[in-house]
Amino acid sequence: MKKVLHIRRQKAGDSNAYWEDFTYEYKEADTVATALMTLPVVWEHSCLQKRCGACAMVINGTPHLACDTCLSDLKGERVVIEPLRKFPVVEDLLVDRSSMMNTLREMELWLNSDAVPDGEKTAFEASKCLQCGLCLEVCPNFYAGGKFGGMAAMAPAVRFLNKAPKEQQPELSRAYNKYVYEGCGKSLACRNVCPAGIDIEKLLVKSSAAAVWKNFKNL
């Protein structure tokens, strides 16, 4: 069984992109990550079991983790692989996702004093966010460097809306409104792409209830 990987490559962020084909003989369980490991293409990878979010990319037009995409599940012989389009390309499939981390810093997502232990189930759900950026790739409202942080900012914020002491809540609510609530067009395009399986809709309803309508009890 073989696949032809049609890969968009780029030597550096400011150089021209080009396409290159690689033929790969695959076994039943092989993923796009397994194939990429054998190729001279630059990409980010780490856990290979969808627990780290490193290998986010666009496969046949939709965003996926390479380690979570079985070659045998893809129709046809040709597999089109591109870097995430919402972030600046560093080289080949490697993109610079530091704007995501910058947003969390700008939102001042940390605790100023001890956590209030409550609602650990919601906090656990939100902790699953890998900061991979797949949800941002499909979001019609997100662009790197913009104010709107998307669901990749919503999930970490939820952990704080949940556990932050009372004094910190107004600040967090303001940050949530500015970086999440105001920018979200509620298209919910991100609903089905989360590789960690976070129920984004449910989390969003809860966090907005807490931050916007101050209904913390529902968290």
Next chain:
Amino acid sequence: MKNNTVITVNVIGAGLAGLSAARGLAKRGVKVRLFSVHSSERAQSNLAEGGINASLDVMGENDSWREHFDDTMKGGCFLADPEMVKELTMNAPEVVMDLDRLGVPFHRENGHIVQRNFGGQKKKRTAYAMSSTGRVLVAALTDEVRKHEYSGCIKRYPHHRFERIIIKNNECAGVQIYDLYTHTRKVYEGPVIIASGGFNGMFPGLTTGTTANTGLAAAELFSQGVEFANLEFIQYHPTTTEITGKRLLISEAARGEGGRLFYFKDDGSYCYFMEEKYGSGGNLMPRDVISREMAVLGRQVYLDLTKLTEDTWNDKLSDLRDEIMHYMSVDPKLEPVPVSPGIHYFMGGIRVDIGHRAGIAGLYAAGECACAYHGANRLGGNSLLGAIYGGLRAAVSVVDDIAEGAFKGAGAPDNDDIADFTYIADSEAGIKSFMENELANGLGIIRDGIKLQNAIDKINAGFNDFLIESGADRGLAISDELMCRYRFTLAILKSALERKESRGAHTRRDYPKTLKEYRGTSVTRWNGSQIDYRLEIIPDSDTGVED
């Protein structure tokens, strides 16, 4: 002499040990540069599943640090430094309570943290969040580090790779770093804490770890003359399975919650071999014991989770079930899961003292890259603890050493100190994988002297042939990375060859007994032309556990 207002500490690695070290320094007002190839979300710490140990004594079992200490020493076959383990276990409850104050969503019932059973421990001592404990701890410490980034105390350098330490006048004066985005190198002044993780990359595809964990930082430090200890102790986790490109871990929590190991007898009935041999606690024997039994058995072993209750699956292991179903197409609720041992943890590493000092003034190490708390076999739940406490302990040592003026001020490294560092070329891929295969063959679960000596001889011969073929003997360049890997590979094999006994994760077919005269730390060091080896015997009085 410098004071802490001008010294900036370089932390290598942004997993739990690195995050904990950076936070520990920042809280004490010391500036930090935090270097890592990836962001913390990609670190191997995120893969840790089962939990973190501490004698919180919340389960009505009358637990104490002393029992945690005893279990850790015994699990490690009395090879860990008892003073270090004492510190670790005494401080463990505070480490977990500190994490609790950071809002880590530990599993709770009626508002209180719940602890689960884990291998090699007599009491329920493992605090957890489903089987994603590593992930939630990384999230909490990343948040804390973010706070110090904002204040300017910590500066993060993601996509930056460690290349070498700068040694001046026998002092670690700084570090050379390679920026993977700009492809430039730079030196940074100041003490260095290595928190680079285990050596998975020495065994590609055979471990439960990450591909980001190449083992190169350790290999490079070894080549620079840093002492390493107990490299022969490599933990095979009994319940892993092969997936494409790596081994997938099935958390020990599955057995902590009631999972049972068995094989099919010839008549098709189940043989719960661990329970038959070790009694009702058989499934929770230390990992080295179970992996050895499985290796000797030589049959396909299964993990039976079908008797776990609905509540256990929903509240404690739902993520594990999802993972098994996704990667193995088996629903563990309904049918047994085939498992086999896989490389999971490196007990050995950079030799450190009780304060995590690594033998050269200004150099420290913490987390899996350091040989610290686990002796000949690590207990489940002690790695997260060891990484977080070890990182903090290293930070405290740096602060103490700065206050005491321990750094003579070897002189700031400058551009003249930048040395080229070359990486494995395509032409070297063959010899690299040849060495990796020989290393893996020599260091299976059950080892013997002839096989180990053969592996060393074959690697040396193969390497010499390669030098001749590639023209390196005529002065043509061979990569620095290959040289570092070659030396480090031999150090691991030599450590295993020289330990002529069986102890913990090191089982020798030719020396099946544990011998008193080998109760010691094996130390390897590259002296510039060859590997020095010595066994440092642990004094008799230092048994760690009162008989």
